[in-house]
Amino acid sequence: MSSLWEYANPRKFMATSAWMLPWVTAITAICLVVGLVWGFFFTPDDFRQGSTVKIIYVHVPSAIMAVNAWLMMLVASLIWVIRRHHVSALAAKAAAPVGMIFTVIALFTGAVWGQPMWGTWWEWDPRLTSFLILFLFYLGYMALWEAVENPDSAADLTSVLCLVGSVFAIISRYALLFWNQGLHQGATLSMDAEENIADVFWYPLVITLAGFGFLFLTLVLYRTRTEIRARRLKALIAQERMAT
Amino acid sequence: MIALLKRDLALAIRAGGGFGLSLAFFLIFTTLVPFGVGPATGILGTISPGILWLGALLACLLSLDRIFQLDWEDGTLDLVATSPVPMEGLAAMKALTHWITTGLPLVALAPALGLLLNLPAPAYPWLVASLAVGTPALSAIGTFGAALTVGIKRGGLLLSLLVLPLYVPTLIFGALAVSRGAEGLDATTPLALLAGITLGTLAILPFAAAAALRVNLR
Secondary structure, eight states, X not given: OOOGGGGGSHXXXXXXXXXXXXXXXXXXXXXXXXXXXXXXXXXXXXXXXXXXXXXXXXXXHXXXXXXXXXXXXXXXXXXXXXXXXXXXXXXXXXXXXXXXXXXXXHHHHHHHHHHHHHSOSOXXXXXXXXXXXXXXXXXXXXXXXXXXXXXHHHHHHHHHHHHHHHHHHHHHHHHHHXXXXXXSOOOSSOSSOSSOOOHHXXXXXXXXXXXXXXXXXXXXXXXXXXXXXXXXXXXXXXXXXXXX | OHHHHHHHHHHHHHSOSHHHHHHXXXXXXXXXXXXXXXXXHHHHHHHHHHHHHHHHHHHHHHTTTHHHHHHHHTTHHHHHHHSSSOHHHHHHHHHHHHIIIIIHHHHHHHHHHHHHTXXXXXXXXXXXXXXXXXXXXXXXXXXXXXXXXXXXXXXXXXXXXXXXXXXXXXXXXXXXXXXXXXXXXXXXXXXXXHHHHHHHHHHHHHHHHHHHHHHHHO
């Protein structure tokens, strides 16, 4: 029985991810195409919201993945801090821009949907504002990666920032609730809620959710491979310089 | 650790610049607000709690990159790192120095600026209390940010990008306490939550700052 930790070996990781990538990419494509086409063209318009309701097929999955991407970075940072596995740190670095883009997509589609529904592009509502703050956290995290030259120091510092940032992201989330009660509707996907989203919308949404999850996995795998290769390239260049 | 604190305080007061700078900034910031939003007293009165807290926060932010930068440049930081004082103690003392030299004067100055901004009378005790309770959190968070960016050239802008999102909860509860006070309501709940944030940051962030310093001194 092999241990999970052997994937911390970059070579092992590269081999496994090379084998996985075509499959994951294919699943992503299938889920996204099926879910989005079904959602956009084969679901009825909502009786109150009209066709604008269809934006949830992009908005909800990207919002969920934006939060989960940070969660994944948190776990990867913890693994780096505790067991110092380089692939883990690089995966966290690779996930940050992807998570940031998901945050931007969620904010943008939310604005597009909010304009006809609430009559405003932007509202200082707890959920919207906490996403804006999440966006700032991503920016700071990425900027710190870029600013520190030594890659191991950068991994250490960003990990500490990610841990502290997570705590503050949670506090901000609940602080905002005190500040202002919002326009944003509550959760409509929870298992125990009385009033949930109707089944016609639910099935394509689940498929797009899976699609976005796999999309995140695909992108992170690709980007982590790029990071590892960039790291190897740097080592090679340094070697050449030493030799001459 | 006490010697460190004394040294930093003496440096801050005698070396000039840093000590009065954030106070002056606070003053200028609040003076500029009426030019920006217009001098109508009704508007000023309603927005003054938020403006005062925002001004205090930005004034704190302004002096953050001085916390470790000078000691880093002249090598004092390496000396302290090799001394028996634990890194966590150093971080805590630096945060305390920062609070004494910026947070405390801000608390003292805030009521006068509240007068300028036409802050409603019942809000004054809440303003002083919330700033007194909340500014230590600003200093502790800022020390952590400064420890993260200490080795980076021109880290000032990066520092503000890192620290500002962390300041959000403190700002919300601080300003909420004052604005509830301004409406004549009881503001104990936000004040208690603010105190909770301050105690939490004081308990955790010296360790995070020390970890960041160790990485940067490696």
